[in-house]
Amino acid sequence: MTVNYKSVFDIIGPIMIGPSSSHTAGACAIGRAANSIFQETPTDIVVHYYESFAQTHKGHGTDYAIISGILGFEPDDSRVPYAIGLARDQGINITFIEEPEDSPINHPNTAIIELSNSKDGKEVTIAGCSIGGGTIEIRGIKMNGFDIKPKGPLPILLVPGSEVDQQNVTDQLSALTKVNEKKQYQSAKGDLFEYDLDRRLKPEEVKELAKNNTNLVYL
Amino acid sequence: MYMSVAELVDAAKKTKKPIYELVIEQEMDTSHNTREEIWDAMGRNLDIMAASVKKGAEGEGVFSKTGLTGGEAVKIKNYRSDKKTLSGDLMMQAVQNAVATNEVNSSMGVICATPTAGSSGTLPGMLFTLKDRLDLTRDQMIQFLFTAGGFGMVLANNAGIAGATGGCQAEVGSASAMGAAAAVEIAGGTPEQSAEALAMAISNLLGLVCDPVAGLVELPCVKRNAIGVGNALIAADMALAGCTNKIPADEVVAAMDKVGKGLPSTLRxxxxxxxxxxxxxxxxxxKIFGKSVEAKA
Known part of the structure; x- marks a missing residue:
C-alpha cells in the first residue's frame, strides 16, 4: 500500500486560508514544490489544469494558491489571496489553461506547471496532483534535460551527480531514514538520482545534506 | 505505522495505553521531533480551531465573497438563546460550532483542515461541545485531536480523504468518524468502542456525494458539517451504549474506498x-462566474 499520509499533522492540519484543502492548500503545495525545483523567480508561469481542477479552480482559489506557492508562501500566509497581483507587480507573466482531456498523470486534481526565465533560458515542468487534505504527489519533473517520473508520494530527494558522487548521500541518508526507492536518470549533462524517502526530513537535516551537494532538491 | 483500525485497537489493548499516546509515539518515531514539539504543534492547531469557532459566531458572523453562505452560525446562536430547540441545546451548540468554522473557511479565513478544509467544521464542532459537556481540560482536548488524527491517518491511507476521488463521504464522513472515535475515548469508552463508533459513523454517511454549487466550498459543504457533527455525536453515544456496527471498522473503510471509486466524476x-x-x-x-465577473478577474 502507498502511504501518503505519514504524519498526524497531515490529518489535523494544515493551518490554512480557506476554502479547500485540496484545491487551495494542496495547490499551494504543488506551487511550493515548483519553487523548490526552479530555485529562482520565473518570468513566465503557465499552469495547465485537468479534470476537477479545470472545472473548479476559479471557485476554490486554486489560481492564487498555486501562484502563492510558486512565490514561496506558506498556505496560511495572509498574502495568499493576493498572490496573483503580487506576482504581476513583479512583472511575471501568468497563464492558466483549462485542459479538456483527462489528466496525463491520472488524478482528478492535476496541475502541470511550466516555469521559465526568459533572461537565462531556464525551464522546468512539474506535474503534481492534490490527493486531499493538502497532501500532494509529484508525478513528473522535467529539468536540466532530465525527465523524472517519481511514483508520487513525498518526500523526494533529487541529487545530481554520478554513482560515485552519491556515496556520501547514501551514507548520510542511511543514518536518517529508510530509502524506499532509488532511481537513476541520465541526460546529456550527466546523471541524477531520485530517492523516495520513508520519512520527512527536518530542515536542519536537509541543510546538512546540502553541504556536500549544493544542487540537491528536497520535496 | 498503524495501517488499520484493528492494529490501533489491538496495540491499545496490548500496551494498555490510550490511543492518543500510541499516536504521539508514532509521530515521534516518524518525525524525529520531540514529544514537546509535537504536543505544542497540536496545541497550535487547537488554538486555530478555537478562534474559528468563535469568529464565525461573533457579531453579524462572517460572509463569503459570493454571498452564498455566511451569518448562519449567528442565527443558530440566537435561536439557541431565544427559543426551545427541538434537538436539544448540546446538539445545536455542536451544529453552531461546525457551521461557524466552515463559514470562516468559505469566507477565506484561517482554519485548520481536519482532515480537509471542506470538512473543517465537524471535528471542532464536536470538540468544543464536548469541552463544555465533559469539562475537558486543554490537555484532554489535545489528546482528543491526536486520537482523531490517528484514526484519520488510517482512513486517509486506506480510502483517501479527497472529495475529488471519494466524494463527501471521504471528507465529512471521515471527519465524522474521527470525531466519533475520539469522543468515545475521551468519554471513557474502550478502544473497541472507538472502533465501533468509527464504523457506525462511516456506515451512516456511506455514499455521500461531493456536489459543490459553482465548484465553491459553500453549498452544501457548510451544512454538511452540521450533519457530520450530529452523526458523530450519535455514533459515539451508540457505541458508548454498547451498540455495535456488526460490519467491522476496517471492512467499512474498504467499502468507503470502493463506493468512492464507483461514484461518477459528476459527483466527485x-x-x-x-x-x-x-x-x-x-x-x-x-451569476458568480458570468461575463462580468470574468472581465474583472
Whole structure:
C-alpha cells in the first residue's frame, strides 16, 4: 500500500486560508514544490489544469494558491489571496489553461506547471496532483534535460551527480531514514538520482545534506 | 505505522495505553521531533480551531465573497438563546460550532483542515461541545485531536480523504468518524468502542456525494458539517451504549474506498452533478462566474 499520509499533522492540519484543502492548500503545495525545483523567480508561469481542477479552480482559489506557492508562501500566509497581483507587480507573466482531456498523470486534481526565465533560458515542468487534505504527489519533473517520473508520494530527494558522487548521500541518508526507492536518470549533462524517502526530513537535516551537494532538491 | 483500525485497537489493548499516546509515539518515531514539539504543534492547531469557532459566531458572523453562505452560525446562536430547540441545546451548540468554522473557511479565513478544509467544521464542532459537556481540560482536548488524527491517518491511507476521488463521504464522513472515535475515548469508552463508533459513523454517511454549487466550498459543504457533527455525536453515544456496527471498522473503510471509486466524476467535486446541477445551482454559478465577473478577474 502507498502511504501518503505519514504524519498526524497531515490529518489535523494544515493551518490554512480557506476554502479547500485540496484545491487551495494542496495547490499551494504543488506551487511550493515548483519553487523548490526552479530555485529562482520565473518570468513566465503557465499552469495547465485537468479534470476537477479545470472545472473548479476559479471557485476554490486554486489560481492564487498555486501562484502563492510558486512565490514561496506558506498556505496560511495572509498574502495568499493576493498572490496573483503580487506576482504581476513583479512583472511575471501568468497563464492558466483549462485542459479538456483527462489528466496525463491520472488524478482528478492535476496541475502541470511550466516555469521559465526568459533572461537565462531556464525551464522546468512539474506535474503534481492534490490527493486531499493538502497532501500532494509529484508525478513528473522535467529539468536540466532530465525527465523524472517519481511514483508520487513525498518526500523526494533529487541529487545530481554520478554513482560515485552519491556515496556520501547514501551514507548520510542511511543514518536518517529508510530509502524506499532509488532511481537513476541520465541526460546529456550527466546523471541524477531520485530517492523516495520513508520519512520527512527536518530542515536542519536537509541543510546538512546540502553541504556536500549544493544542487540537491528536497520535496 | 498503524495501517488499520484493528492494529490501533489491538496495540491499545496490548500496551494498555490510550490511543492518543500510541499516536504521539508514532509521530515521534516518524518525525524525529520531540514529544514537546509535537504536543505544542497540536496545541497550535487547537488554538486555530478555537478562534474559528468563535469568529464565525461573533457579531453579524462572517460572509463569503459570493454571498452564498455566511451569518448562519449567528442565527443558530440566537435561536439557541431565544427559543426551545427541538434537538436539544448540546446538539445545536455542536451544529453552531461546525457551521461557524466552515463559514470562516468559505469566507477565506484561517482554519485548520481536519482532515480537509471542506470538512473543517465537524471535528471542532464536536470538540468544543464536548469541552463544555465533559469539562475537558486543554490537555484532554489535545489528546482528543491526536486520537482523531490517528484514526484519520488510517482512513486517509486506506480510502483517501479527497472529495475529488471519494466524494463527501471521504471528507465529512471521515471527519465524522474521527470525531466519533475520539469522543468515545475521551468519554471513557474502550478502544473497541472507538472502533465501533468509527464504523457506525462511516456506515451512516456511506455514499455521500461531493456536489459543490459553482465548484465553491459553500453549498452544501457548510451544512454538511452540521450533519457530520450530529452523526458523530450519535455514533459515539451508540457505541458508548454498547451498540455495535456488526460490519467491522476496517471492512467499512474498504467499502468507503470502493463506493468512492464507483461514484461518477459528476459527483466527485467537479460541480457538475447533484445540487450543483439543479436549476438554481446552475443559475448561481452563472451569476458568480458570468461575463462580468470574468472581465474583472
Amino acid at each position: 467535486e467537479t460541480g457538475l452533478g447533484g445540487l450543483a446541477a439543479t436549476p438554481t445551482g446552475v443559475r448561481m454559478k452563472e
